[in-house]
Amino acid sequence: MKKVFLMLTLLVFGLTSCGENKAAKDSKKLRVGLNAVFAPFEYKENGQVVGFDVDLINEIAKDLNYETEIIDQSFDGLIPSLKAGKIDVIVSGMTATDDRRKSVDFTDDYFVSKQLYIRKKGNSSVTPSTLKGKKIGVLLGSIQEIAARKINGAVVVPNKSIVNTILDLKMGKVDALIMDNVVAIEYMKKNPEMEIFDEKVDNDGMAMAFDKGKNAELIQKINAELKKLKENGKYDELLKKYDLRK
Template identity: 45%
Template sequence: MSKFFQFVVAAFAMLSLSNAADLRVGTNAAYPPFEFINDQNKIAGFDIDLVDALSKKIGFTYEIVNMSFDGLIPALKAGKIDAIAAAMSATPDRVKAVDFTKAYYITENLFIKKAGDNAINSKADLNGKKIAVQLGTVQEIAARELKGAKVMANEDIFAAIMALKNSKVSAVLVDSSIGYGYLKKNPDLAEFLKEPDGSEGFSLAFDKNKKTDLIAKINAAVDELKQDGAYDKLLEKYDLK
């Protein structure tokens, strides 16, 4: 290989590295309004806009990587992604594996049934019934603690909602910020219970002890976004306020 050719190869390698994103951010784009595929077939949502706002305030580049929700933490631990932005709650088990920023959005567990189903009005009524959830979520954990309930874990929440609409399950347990969006679009469904989900709220996640400085910067930047009104604008944009 000539010295000139070696120089060209090295130059392209340097260019490639310089163009690489600082962070590969994993998400599960099936959880509107936090992350979803929009009409332009692009990943969009509150979390995506929040990451973008943080990147501009802190000064980093990023790329969004779409994958299954239950595969996010394994991908983070394996180094396939550098961060998670997927409406993820900092549960005690997750905190053992990864580091979280301060919570940026507080939510609750929402129980949904078919409108007009008078047989289900409380958690006790779910004894012996099938309940659908999204795999790997806080709601799956809560559903498995329900006495006598039979849990159907789905890859995404849309599949859980469709299972309810098609009478394959008796109820769906979902994050309230997501669930209310589906209730607005599906008058044949109704809520029958809402309660705390036991977490501090949604946070961004990073591998254990790998991005402590960045986490501190993100926490400060989120506070700034809340103070200057940018955060409220995002809430309004995605009907989360």
């Protein structure tokens, strides 16, 4: 009788272990690259990287049985890191431009934003029509840098840190900044000496980026999850949580 009980115990234990091993095997890791200075999309709070993008990819990853590992780094290094295999996906408010599509594959858009043109409050010499010869601060590798380089005669001053671009404006090292509108508004709450003098609508939206030609099936699954989140109301909940509703 004891032998039968022992065999049953071992059998049940073995089945349980197999189930746990299978679950562990089926659970995959997704290394998520971002630059945690774009509140409310990604930023640090109490030492943790949080934000709309983080919640969104975590929600999608959970439904697809992925674990996520957040890797915070400079924005201009995200695509090189993706190409080098150091991260699996970029989720960092990255706009899906035609130029970027040459080296990465994008998911469907998950947010469409505007570009704000910012100057020191009261500096009426900086206007949309007087940017020729003016120094414009932008984040290195961003869509704002691309926009600035299209301004005839403007002197583009790229920086690896968005915080440093703001400091440059406050110290008079640049005459204007171009920033994403949601991000700009967050920074302007703490820097009231800045003001908006122009805005332009993005032609392209923000999307998640994967190395080109390597993740077609996963991109398709993420697009399906994005659609589902928008249909079941969870996407709107995240917009409301981070005050991103238009």
